[in-house]
Amino acid sequence: MLAGLQRVTFEYFRNEVNPQTGLIADKDQPGAPSSIAAVGLGLSAYIVAVERALLSRADAVERTLRILRFLNSSRQGPEADATGYKGFYYHFLDMQTGRRASDSELSTVDTAILLAGVLTAGGYFTGDSTDEIEIRALADHLYRRVDWTWALNGGATICHGWRPESGFLTYRWDRGYSEAIMLYTLAIGSPTYPIGPDSYRAWTSTFEWRKIYDVEYLYAGPLFIHQLSHLWLDFRGIRDDFNRRTGIDYFENSRRATHVQRQYGIANPLGFAHYGEHCWGFTASSGPGPAVLTVNGVRRTFYDYVARGAPFGPDDGTVAPWAVVASLPFAPEIVIDTIRHAIERLNLKDDRRYGFEASYNPTYPAHGRNPHGWVSPWRVGMNQGPIVLMIENFRSECIWKIIRECPYIVDGLRRAGFRDGWLGR
Numbered sequence: 001m002l003a004g005l006q007r008v009t010f011e012y013f014r015n016e017v018n019p020q021t022g023l024i025a026d027k028d029q030p031g032a033p034s035s036i037a038a039v040g041l042g043l044s045a046y047i048v049a050v051e052r053a054l055l056s057r058a059d060a061v062e063r064t065l066r067i068l069r070f071l072n073s074s075r076q077g078p079e080a081d082a083t084g085y086k087g088f089y090y091h092f093l094d095m096q097t098g099r100r101a102s103d104s105e106l107s108t109v110d111t112a113i114l115l116a117g118v119l120t121a122g123g124y125f126t127g128d129s130t131d132e133i134e135i136r137a138l139a140d141h142l143y144r145r146v147d148w149t150w151a152l153n154g155g156a157t158i159c160h161g162w163r164p165e166s167g168f169l170t171y172r173w174d175r176g177y178s179e180a181i182m183l184y185t186l187a188i189g190s191p192t193y194p195i196g197p198d199s200y201r202a203w204t205s206t207f208e209w210r211k212i213y214d215v216e217y218l219y220a221g222p223l224f225i226h227q228l229s230h231l232w233l234d235f236r237g238i239r240d241d242f243n244r245r246t247g248i249d250y251f252e253n254s255r256r257a258t259h260v261q262r263q264y265g266i267a268n269p270l271g272f273a274h275y276g277e278h279c280w281g282f283t284a285s286s287g288p289g290p291a292v293l294t295v296n297g298v299r300r301t302f303y304d305y306v307a308r309g310a311p312f313g314p315d316d317g318t319v320a321p322w323a324v325v326a327s328l329p330f331a332p333e334i335v336i337d338t339i340r341h342a343i344e345r346l347n348l349k350d351d352r353r354y355g356f357e358a359s360y361n362p363t364y365p366a367h368g369r370n371p372h373g374w375v376s377p378w379r380v381g382m383n384q385g386p387i388v389l390m391i392e393n394f395r396s397e398c399i400w401k402i403i404r405e406c407p408y409i410v411d412g413l414r415r416a417g418f419r420d421g422w423l424g425r
Helices: 002-015 036-051 057-073 108-124 130-144 148-152 181-189 197-204 241-246 250-267 321-325 332-344 381-395 398-404 407-415
Strands: 088-090 161-163 209-212 215-218 291-295 298-302
Touching: 002 036, 002 332, 002 381, 036 057, 036 108, 036 381, 036 398, 057 108, 057 130, 088 108, 108 130, 108 181, 108 398, 148 181, 181 197, 181 407, 197 241, 215 250, 250 332, 321 332, 321 381, 381 398, 398 407
Parallel strands: none
Antiparallel strands: 209 215, 291 298
8 A cells, every 4th residue: 555655656756847957846736836845855756766666767867967957057146036045945946947936935944855855866876877976976066055154144043044135034943843953954064054053952942842632742733844854864763952851852752743643633622524533634735715614503714725733723624644644654553544544435545646635624615526525636746755755764764774874964963962873972
C-alpha cells in the first residue's frame, strides 16, 4: 500500500515541471507559479525515485542539473523582477521565466527548504562523472552564497522575508515552535555568512510546553510544523538544550503531537462529520471557504487556505490526508490504519493521478464526485513531497542517511547545541 502511494504521488514531480528550467509547480492548477519549496522537495524526491527504480539515475541527474544550473544563473539582485537576492529566492517564481511571481516575498524558510533539497542532491550524487561533479559544485556554491547575517536585519532572530518595495517583513522566526529548525540549522552551519547560536536560543526560549489529553509535549497546532524539518533531519536521539530540559527529543515530540491530533479527532468537540480514530490530520491546507453556512442547524465558518490545528484550531472540518502520511515514521501504529481507511472507506484513492487529494471536508455541503463532501480540486507540491520523503524515511531512512553525512548540517546542529545520538558528544 505504501509503495503504491509513494509511486503514484511521485508522478507529480515527474510531470509538473518546466522542461527548460526544471522549476516545479506549486500546484497542478493551470497557470500556477513555481514554489521554491516544491523545488526543494522535488530534488529530494528524485533521489527517492532512483532508489525505488521509478526514475533512472541518468534522468535524475539531468533533472537535478537543470534546476541547479537555473538557480545558479538566474538573476540575483534587488530588482523587483529578479529570481532572488543575497542567495535567497522568492517564494513563488513564474513557471516560464523563473522571475518573481505574484509580488511574493523573498522567503527565508522556503529558501531553507529549497537548500535542504539542494544539499541532499549534493550528498547523493557522489559519482565521478562530469555531471555529478557539477551537481556537487553547484550545490555547495548555492548554499555558501546565502547571506544569513543579512536576514537578521540587525535583530537577534531571522526575519520571515523581504520585499524590494518595502524591505524586511515585520515578522521574525521568534514566536514559538515552528518549522524553522531547518532554517536555523542551515544559517548557523554556514561557512561563509553564519549567524550565532544565540539566535537559535532566542527562538527556542519562546517554546511552549503543554499537557493535552494527558500528553506532555512541545505544542504547535498544525501538524506540518512537527514534520517539515524532519523530512531531512533525523532527530532521533539528538538533543539540544530545550530537549535536555524536557527529557525528550524532537522526534518523540512529533510522535506525541501525532497522537494528540488523533485524540482530537476522536473527541471531535465541534461535532464535525466523520472525525474519529481514522479521520484526522489538521494542518495548513486549502478548504472550501470562505463561507458562513448553517449545516444541520449549526452555524459554521469555513476557511480557504489556513493553518488548521488541533486542539485549539482553527478547525472547520477540513482534513488533510497527506499530513497523516507525513507522520508515518513517528507513529506507524496509528498512521497506517488511517491511510487504509482513507483509501478503502472514504474513496480517497492512492491510485488516482498523483494519489491522495490534498484536503477534503465531509461537513461542507458539496455535490461532486466524492460522496464525502468537499474535496480539493488540486494537488499541491508542498503536500506531495512529504508523502514521498516520509514513506521513504520509514522504509529505508534514505534521506536521513544522506543528510547525516552533510558537514554543514552537522556543524549547524552542533553549534546550536545538539549532542548525543548519531551526532556524538
